Amino acid sequence: QFDSVIVATGIRPRSWSIPGLKGQGVSVGYTAVLKSEITVGTRVAIIGAGGIGFDVADYLTHDGDASFSNAWGIDQDLSSRGGLVKPGSRTSKREVHLFQRSSGKVGARLGKTTGWIHRKTLKDRGVQTHSDVEYQKWDDGWLYFTEGDIPQKIKIDHVVVCVGQEERNELVEAIRETGMDVHTVGGALNSRGLDAQRAIREGLEAAYNVSPWNISQES
CATH class of the missing domain: 3.50.50.60 (FAD/NAD(P)-binding domain)
Structure with missing residues (x-):
């Protein structure tokens, strides 16, 4: 789990x-x-x-x-x-x-x-x-x-x-229904104007937000 x-x-x-x-x-x-x-x-x-x-x-x-x-x-x-x-x-x-x-x-x-x-x-x-x-x-x-x-x-x-792209995020709602904390990043979050810089930043921020080190520091 x-x-x-x-x-x-x-x-x-x-x-x-x-x-x-x-x-x-x-x-x-x-x-x-x-x-x-x-x-x-x-x-x-x-x-x-x-x-x-x-x-x-x-x-x-x-x-x-x-x-x-x-x-x-x-x-x-x-x-x-x-x-x-x-x-x-x-x-x-x-x-x-x-x-x-x-x-x-x-x-x-x-x-x-x-x-x-x-x-x-x-x-x-x-x-x-x-x-x-x-x-x-x-x-x-x-x-x-x-x-x-x-x-x-x-x-x-x-x-x-x-002709463009669409978010591949079908798993988000299913995971959220289990009660787990969900963070969506990159193209799965928003496919419009997607670039590597934005996706990397969002991934880094999500990893920081869920890391035990960050949680312990905030508490």
């Missing part, structure tokens, strides 16, 4: 679908992609252009160490002066499309000091961005949508869903 429980079960990706997409085996969550649980095709639509969407786009368009060195002009053989050569093309082997429902510049809400770097990196790799989008349907490998009221369709192998 425990006196206190800290629930740090994190988040789950928010689900998303459009007519015709369910059951086709082409829609995947971003966690499955980042964990390499599936082999993503060469034509990819990323739904959601927030921080997660940009990270997934960066991950999918990174073609390995050789392409990185080529893009940044790094001479791995050290045969040139300073180990530097003329940078080559950064275009990825994948055709990636990054979508957002809102109008305006894609990635405008990224960090002020690093957002421009992420946008430039994806632009250099050939990632195509779409804003002011309304999704219509999925039909026979084609994603139908409107962009600024203009009907469009794109041939796609996989749709990666990056």
Whole structure:
């Protein structure tokens, strides 16, 4: 029997679908992609252009160490002066499309000091961005949508869903009903605007609050 429980079960990706997409085996969550649980095709639509969407786009368009060195002009053989050569093309082997429902510049809400770097990196790799989008349907490998009221369709192998996250905190009430003291931290407490700094702070504070040393000091 425990006196206190800290629930740090994190988040789950928010689900998303459009007519015709369910059951086709082409829609995947971003966690499955980042964990390499599936082999993503060469034509990819990323739904959601927030921080997660940009990270997934960066991950999918990174073609390995050789392409990185080529893009940044790094001479791995050290045969040139300073180990530097003329940078080559950064275009990825994948055709990636990054979508957002809102109008305006894609990635405008990224960090002020690093957002421009992420946008430039994806632009250099050939990632195509779409804003002011309304999704219509999925039909026979084609994603139908409107962009600024203009009907469009794109041939796609996989749709990666990056439309946010939800708290994974189902255990909280069940534990509380047993009479134990419950502390919820990180994504399980609030998934909005989640970052590692906040989650670590909340975990540290919860551990301090339930520690025998702290309790004895207060008493």
